Amino acid sequence: MKGNIKVIVSTKKLRYELNLRRNITVIQGDSATGKTTLVQIVSDYLSERTGPGTEVICDKKCAVLSGDTESAVIRLKALADAVVFVDEQERFLYSKVFAETVLDSNCYFVFIARDGLNMLPYSVNEIYYLKNSGYYQNTRQVYNSMHQVYPEMGMAERIEPSVVLTEDSNAGYEMYETIYREKEVRCISAGGKSNIAKYILANRQNRIFAIVDGAAFGADMQSVIHALELCQGSHVWTPESFEYLILQSGIVQAEGLGEIMQAPGEFIESGEYSSWERFFTHLLEDLTKNTIYAYSKRKLNPNYITKGNIEKVIKMFPKQISDMIKAL
Structure with missing residues (x-):
């Protein structure tokens, strides 16, 4: 279906x-x-x-x-x-x-x-x-794709994190860690999506910018929003998934990819994929198999973190976030 x-x-x-x-x-x-x-x-x-x-x-x-x-x-x-x-x-x-x-x-x-x-x-x-x-x-x-304190509020015009927090330490973490390392901002893995809210609460003295895979994060979103209510200056961003950002960025070129990304739901069979995050992972793996961009979720292919490709990924970020990176 x-x-x-x-x-x-x-x-x-x-x-x-x-x-x-x-x-x-x-x-x-x-x-x-x-x-x-x-x-x-x-x-x-x-x-x-x-x-x-x-x-x-x-x-x-x-x-x-x-x-x-x-x-x-x-x-x-x-x-x-x-x-x-x-x-x-x-x-x-x-x-x-x-x-x-x-x-x-x-x-x-x-x-x-x-x-x-x-x-x-x-x-x-x-x-x-x-x-x-x-x-x-x-x-x-x-919830919308970006959240600050309350879901009804928009992302602050200027975000100044002291810590970038990801769900795990796989490919997405490697990309974000590479991006923020040059800006001297720590990038930390929470060790699982259920730990995001716990980390924010335990480190409320920091300005935390959490990045999670929104396509499968629904069950944990309420606890994260509650944590953000107590931690002014911290935010959460919920793109579909890291693989979604890569597919949107233009790094990978494939016939029909643009059509899929414009309306993913028309191509994602619910009986095959429990979430859109899994679909995007499988799609990226399939399209890059036996190429220089062969994708593995466990370990990021170094070809994704060249200067040009990092810039392509950053362009997929919402304006407030890309502006934040440029300003750091």
Whole structure:
């Protein structure tokens, strides 16, 4: 399953419109905002328990999972090419076996969850609040690609970090460490995405600029935002992934690459890739195989860190960040 999927759920009094762009969409919100109502309407409609005026419109089959973990997993395994709804009241939503089944599925999922789903890799760009606008129940994106203190705020005009923090010590770290070494700014690995918030809180005396793979960072974003609230002058940037930046930079040339990068969702099959980050990694590895730019996530090919290629990567950074690097 791939591409954008539109779902319209309506009754005589309510109308929900969802635009699903990836395999996992998470809807957050406080009590009494209509999250559970959305799932209940879909469930009642599919069970033919609704009266005239209730509709669920979608080009794909829809399903609602409920009950115990075993039955939910069995039912999910039987579903294919469907949009699956799960409410946060279902305890299996937080189980390892259910997460593993989700990652093996080619379905799209809509999860109602105020807390992070730590066993699933989902994008910071696919987390939404349900916004009550009277008859229309619209979704509002919680996070944008760049964040400072509160998600609603934009990146500061001038960023002056004392530490650059990455998720791990692989290829992305090597590139960022090379970029900032000349500027005499320390680049440090957090040793995993779950450690980003912990590091920020433990080093709040520093101005930390964290760079994470936004395509799979959704579950950890809330804790990082909370940490930034306590650490003025620190920021987090969430590009899709390091591999995405390389593919966008022009370092690698390949027929059809531009088309893919303009609309990745049209090419990413949910049954093959649990997140866009994995797709971009596989794509970069495949396009550069047996070339001077042969890519390995574990160790960065030195050909990527020539002066010219570093400049190409920096051009992919948002203006505030590229300006920061030039000013250092």
